[in-house]
Amino acid sequence: MPTLVRKTLVEYRRALIGWTVGLCAFLTMYISIYASMMNDPETFSKQAIAKYPGAFRDLMGGMSDIATGRGYLQAVAYQLLGPLLFTMCAAILGNRAIAGPEEARTLELTLTLPIDRRRLLLERWAALALGLLAVALVTLAVATGAASAAHMDVPFGSILAAHTGLFLLVLFFGTLTLCVGAAFGRKQVALAVVGVWGVAGYIVETMGRSIDAISWLRWLSPVHYYLDGRPLYQGWPYGDYLVLLGATAVLLMTALLAFERRDVGV
């Protein structure tokens, strides 16, 4: 493994372990509630769900079949909270690639090593991607185990398809953070861009289903390519996932070009 990738992963280690533990705890807790809910069918009966305002149901991805294993898993893990937490993890790590060290002024010495800037950025990104992949793999195992323990009856293939989408989504946001950080060298700017694009993207994608005026904006939302294919139900939305991957590649290229020509630390 290239020195800088290894070194960056060592720097990420504690954060990666922390986020993995947190995400796993979140998944186990929320998924395990499913079993007790099933013992009390009234909670998620059609009538009970219908009491929620329509807009809220839209935001939560419909909730029409929350009483089923798939519906519950989608609503609690893959709809909002899972991607939200995992994206926060990706944004924090993405900021530690360039913008964080630049603000802390430790990047200067790294830049004066005999490594060209492109390689520096690529290796930092590779470490970010590998770190997120590790978190994704562990959480996939935990989600699968918890789902089967709660008798959700969701096949592994479906969970894998949804989890892959989750990984691609957070990789996109992590790369976005890294890209903005590489272009401007400011953590706050990067977090603001990710926050605004992520939250607005989520709202546009979920509310946009029923509001025609903003429906077209869904194409600009990364969340659209994660949620629209309903991988937990319909399996792999290859096209959507390719869009996410392609957008990530474009961001990475942008980061390389921007970082290459910038004054660092001024």
Add this chain to the structure above:
Amino acid sequence: MTAVVETEGLTKFYGTRRGLEDLTLEIRPGEVFGYLGPNGAGKTTTIRLLLDVIRPTSGRATVLGADTRDPRVRARIGYLPGELALEGRERARNYLQFLADVRGGVSRGRIDELAERLDADLSVRMGELSKGNKQKVGLIQAFMHEPELLILDEPTSGLDPLVQQEFLAMVREARTAGHTILMSSHVLAEVEHVADRVGIVRAGRLVAVEDIAALRERAVRHVELHFDAPVPKESFEGLPGVRDVVVQGASLRCTIDGRPDALIKAAARYTVVHMVSAEPDLEEIFLTYYSEEEGRHAHAGA
């Protein structure tokens, strides 16, 4: 003999603020070059340009014969940043090993040898290093791969006097090994004992480049002479290079520019019982450059 550092019209503007303007400088192989100027004069800007951390607005620079954009050349440079930041839970030794690996390795025991010389504790986590120890770690990483060119930005800040002496010894050893050193400082006293030449930068412009030996030649020297009997002031007035003559009974104080010859010959007519000659104050010369430059600016502005 090709220059180790060569710049031509090197200019850097941060927006409209001038960082450095039209720097043309040549640093020769094997010399210690002191780069002097007050804070904010453009020293760090120059150094960052040479290391390709920032990019010039115009002009060009080569280091060790290569364009500054060539990353390979940086393996042959040792760099100590002016504001060295070391952070995190990593231990200093591991960090140094990482830097060494990326630069292509250092000879066995070299890191420990330097740590011992500078009395640095490398088992400490980087975030917990004191300012002085940070500077030591910075010096170790700059010297450890025995680079052909050392670029040291304010190297002695935060070091106690004993460590400063050791540092100056390291600089001399590097020069003996044929390496070139560029070190910046805001006080001449810090570099005058090791530097061969000094460049003085002020408000983004190189004001003067001088040989330390020549500077010493032109140095202002304060001299005190004591005689066995009172001496007439007239005997010492109007001597070439002698000024500010004060006679008090049997003692005389004056300032000489350059050679003390005329004063010695005049004093030889009397019986000298005691003589004190202070070290030439290069700082004073250094400051006259500044005031001259300032005068010129004021004139241009009027």
